[in-house]
Amino acid sequence: MAHNEVSYANDAISSNWSTGVKFLDNEVTHSGSGVHTDNAGAYGGTADLIQGNEIKHCMTDGYGIFVFAPYIAPTVDDNEIEGCAVGLAAFGQGLLMTSPVTIQFTDNAVNGKHALTSDPSGTLGVLVSTDLLGWGSTDVSVSFTKNVIERFSTGVYVEQQCELFGSWFPTDCASPTQATAVLHNNIIKGNNTGANGLIGTTVDAENNWWGCKKGPNQPGCDTAIGTVDFTPWLTKPPKLDH
Numbered sequence: 001m002a003h004n005e006v007s008y009a010n011d012a013i014s015s016n017w018s019t020g021v022k023f024l025d026n027e028v029t030h031s032g033s034g035v036h037t038d039n040a041g042a043y044g045g046t047a048d049l050i051q052g053n054e055i056k057h058c059m060t061d062g063y064g065i066f067v068f069a070p071y072i073a074p075t076v077d078d079n080e081i082e083g084c085a086v087g088l089a090a091f092g093q094g095l096l097m098t099s100p101v102t103i104q105f106t107d108n109a110v111n112g113k114h115a116l117t118s119d120p121s122g123t124l125g126v127l128v129s130t131d132l133l134g135w136g137s138t139d140v141s142v143s144f145t146k147n148v149i150e151r152f153s154t155g156v157y158v159e160q161q162c163e164l165f166g167s168w169f170p171t172d173c174a175s176p177t178q179a180t181a182v183l184h185n186n187i188i189k190g191n192n193t194g195a196n197g198l199i200g201t202t203v204d205a206e207n208n209w210w211g212c213k214k215g216p217n218q219p220g221c222d223t224a225i226g227t228v229d230f231t232p233w234l235t236k237p238p239k240l241d242h
Contacts, residue, residue: 014037040071050079060116077106088126107146111148140178145185150191160176188210
């Protein structure tokens with residue numbers, strides 16, 4: 001699915017139960033979502049690739065790119081997203097998978113400038129969630145490398161639910177679905193909150209640039225709160241491929 005132009009669509013370009021779809025160099029504007037892949041690899045095949053797409057000016061509460069419940073981990077690479085309430089998102093993994101299906105997000109540029117949202121908590125550059133959007137919840141695993149995440153209410157937000165078909169994580173939950181995020185060599189800057197990991201999540205956010213040499217939670221830098229492990233941090237921006 002390459003070199004298409006889509007505007008004013010509720011759902012611009014997507015696949016479901018894919019066995020190896022490539023979404024390449026598409027342009028999407030004024031839509032509810034830009035590109036997403038759902039249940040990828042449930043029947044085998046190869047990994048989906050979402051690469052080189054430009055998604056701008058989403059509808060209110062719109063998503064740029066998201067991956068839902070993969071069985072084979074897609075790669076999301078070298079995309080540009082601007083003006084979406086949620087830039088990049090990952091929701092769970094395939095039901096009954098016993099090992100992590102780690103989605104790769106590499107070299108994407110995500111900017112929340114002019115994003116429209118009805119959510120009082122604001123916009124999210126990255127959303128990582130065990131939520132399957134009405135189908136319960138499963139573990140989720142992501143890797144972010146060399147992305148730029150800027151100008152959102154929260155740059156990176158990681159959350160998890162309590163049970164397979166349970167409620168949001170309470171403090172006494174014995175067997176939660178697990179959210180794991182690894183973020184290295186990214187630029188996370190100019191957000192109201194840089195990164196937030198909710199109770200029980202694992203967020204390895206070492207070696208990122210947070211906007212200043214002194215690191216997160218210092219003047220001029222983004223903040224990192226909750227379960228986010230940000231030490232050590234980069235003292236200068238990493239070299240990026242885009």
